[in-house]
Amino acid sequence: MGPLDELSGYFQKMPSIGARSAKRLAFFILSQPQNWVDGFMHSLQDVKKNVRYCSQCHNITLTDPCAICRDPGRDRTLLCVVADPRDQQAIEKIGYRGLYHILGGLISPLDSITPEILKIDDLAQKIKKQKFQEVFFAINPTVEGEATILYIADLLQDCAVKMTRIAYGLPTGANIDYADELTVSRAYEGRVVIN
Numbered sequence: 001m002g003p004l005d006e007l008s009g010y011f012q013k014m015p016s017i018g019a020r021s022a023k024r025l026a027f028f029i030l031s032q033p034q035n036w037v038d039g040f041m042h043s044l045q046d047v048k049k050n051v052r053y054c055s056q057c058h059n060i061t062l063t064d065p066c067a068i069c070r071d072p073g074r075d076r077t078l079l080c081v082v083a084d085p086r087d088q089q090a091i092e093k094i095g096y097r098g099l100y101h102i103l104g105g106l107i108s109p110l111d112s113i114t115p116e117i118l119k120i121d122d123l124a125q126k127i128k129k130q131k132f133q134e135v136f137f138a139i140n141p142t143v144e145g146e147a148t149i150l151y152i153a154d155l156l157q158d159c160a161v162k163m164t165r166i167a168y169g170l171p172t173g174a175n176i177d178y179a180d181e182l183t184v185s186r187a188y189e190g191r192v193v194i195n
Contacts (some may be wrong), residue, residue, distance in 0.1 A: 004030065058102040058119050060085045068092075074099055077133040081123060081152070083140065091138050098136070101126060106144035107151055113144075115151055124155055137165040141186070 001009075004026050011022035029037060053059070054066035061067070068074065078098030082088050083106050091100075103118045115121075127135060137152075139145040153163055169187030170179055179187075 057100045058104060058122070059088055059100060068100060073097070077131065078136065079127070079130075079132045079134070080136045080138050082138050083145070083148075087138060087140075103148065106139065106142070106148045108144045108147075118148075120152060120155070123152065127156060127159055127161055132161050134162045134164060137163070139166070141166075141168050 004023075007026040007029060008019070008022040011017050011025045012019060014022075017025070029040070032040075050062055051060055052062075052064060054061045054064055054069055056065045056069040059066050059068065063070075075098045079101055080088075080091055080096060080098055081101045081103065082091065083103050085102055088100050088102055101119065101123050103120065103123070105113050105118055107113060107115055107118065135156075137149050139149055149165060156163070167186075167190040168183070169190050170176065170183060176184060
């Protein structure tokens with residue numbers, strides 16, 4: 001095995017990278033000037049050495065606790081539960097000002113992702129210790145997302161906290177006649193009053 005094959009092998013271990021894409025990436029690296037490759041290597045090492053997970057919300061951060069958990073201006077009665085840091089960033093863009101809890105994935109027995117390897121126990125302890133008025137689940141409406149929400153809701157059924165979820169329905173610009181039955185049903189259930 002040569003160096004290009006070895007590099008392709010590393011790329012292929014990344015999510016959504018197949019053999020051909022991995023080979024293209026390896027050839028791309030080969031075509032770059034040495035200073036670009038050095039910068040790329042430094043970035044990889046810097047991320048691995050300096051980026052960590054917040055001990056409170058499990059978001060990625062350079063400091064522990066993260067800036068969001070340290071921010072005194074945050075609403076500490078509102079907790080948003082998301083699957084991963086990318087989801088947290090999407091919610092942050094809409095102006096949400098509460099706290100977060102990142103699960104680190106969703107329950108998926110077929111992929112060997114069980115509740116024990118996610119941050120669900122930490123979530124339960126956090127909710128039991130702190131005085132949250134609402135726990136808001138911003139989790140994708142997939143089979144895994146639904147299973148995760150139901151598991152957590154069952155786990156927290158004795159807690160006196162309001163649990164809500166992100167609304168489901170038709171995206172802007174979509175046609176009702178092209179939507180599946182479940183999407184239309186969820187859009188109907190999540191309807192709002194027009195002023």
